[in-house]
Amino acid sequence: MHHFQYRDGYLFAEDVDITALADEIGTPFYVYSEATLRRHIRVFQKAFASSNALVAYAVKANSNLAVLKVLASEGAGADVVSGGELQRALKAGVAPEKIVFSGVAKTADEINAALDAGIYQLNVESEPELERIAQIAQARGIAAPIALRVNPDIAAGGHEKISTGKSEDKFGIAWSDARALYAKAGAMPGISVKGVDVHIGSQIADLAPFEAAFQKVTTLIADLRADGCAIERLDLGGGLGISYGEGEAPPHPDAYARMIRRVTEPLDVRLIFEPGRMIAGNAGILVSRVIYVKVGEKRRFLIIDAGMNDLMRPALYDAWHDIWPVANRDAPTTIYDVVGPVCESSDCFAKERTLPELRDGDLIAIMSAGAYGASQTSEYNSRPLIPEVLVSGDAHAIIRKRPSFDEMIAGEVTPAWLD
Ligand SMILES: *Cc1c(COP(=O)(O)O)cnc(C)c1O
16 A cells, blocks of 8 residues: 555656656655555554554664654654664654664664663674673663564575574574573673564565464463563564565555464563564655666666665565556556666666656656665765655655765865875
8 A cells, every 4th residue: 555646647656746856856766655654654553552562663674864753753663773773763753662772783882872762672682792781781780671582493584685584594592592591681680681572584475484483482482481581572573575566465464463462462471563664665666767778689778867776675685676657657568677877787677577668768666665775775886875755745855865976975085195
């Protein structure tokens, strides 16, 4: 469900004409629909409304401050994975008691920042990280609220690069070590054990791997309680998939919630969720202009002004994104490879894609680009980061502006000996 649709043959974001927006802002750029963001977070919160759960939006999916502000205004918390994301969440007005800090390896500075802010929970991913947190908290005379992120050894996720819950993945604490590490944590003065955390991957398209992982975790909680460890929270991570195109039908949050209620009901724990993609993915598109149509020996290339540095998902995960023409969608179709201008073969958004015929200067929209789009961008090939625009009804605002060349190089310094 999203608010990008055609009106009289032209693509709109809510009540804003994309063609006019492109003329005003210049391409390429991201557009987010505020109504879609609000709808998604509400659907998720409603699914767990009866259970006092904490829904902590995974900031890394889309960390723009305006996006965070929209979600904070809906009461969402934040799941952060770096000191920078923690600062963003706080700046956007997310209450510290709704912030959880995940991530593979938190530095001493990040641990101190989390303790300064008084966040709800740190999710610990290794024994040395637990020791570092304990040492820092003890020196401050406090006990840090933690959960251990356990690795249930369950394969899940839309691509091997977004699976995180197998024993060979770098994430979390090995299943066989979990009980002993909880015992150790329970005896540390700088640590207050609050819960168990699990996050098995991303773009997960069916409930079975979730259920298998969550079942395993419930048995762990029973064991931990038998060991005398008070577990009051259960963080089930994120990972719920979205539809990136026709034929994909990931589970509805309501079905996900029913399964979770069934599995976790007997535990009497406060549930925490960290949805990212499910909130932001279909709330954003990337608008780009065709620079050239190049007819090669074997292929017809649609070369657009967005590149892999602006949207990495196809290059990084072989991800599929629907591509819509912004106008003339009823034109006769042709088969294109849709590529960017960056000097890498992987700078390709779609291979052999059937699209209405397009010409140089035409606009296209790369759909479902609201999550892991802008937040993964780089300036590779000295291409300035592209603007982000938020639309609300018939209003729009630039929520990250396109830097000038001088702004892009502002941090670079020529040493005196080269002058
Ligand atoms: C990335 C991540 C999430 C969000 O995953 P989605 O697939 O976007 O829902 C949640 N928790 C952790 C620990 C993550 O690393």
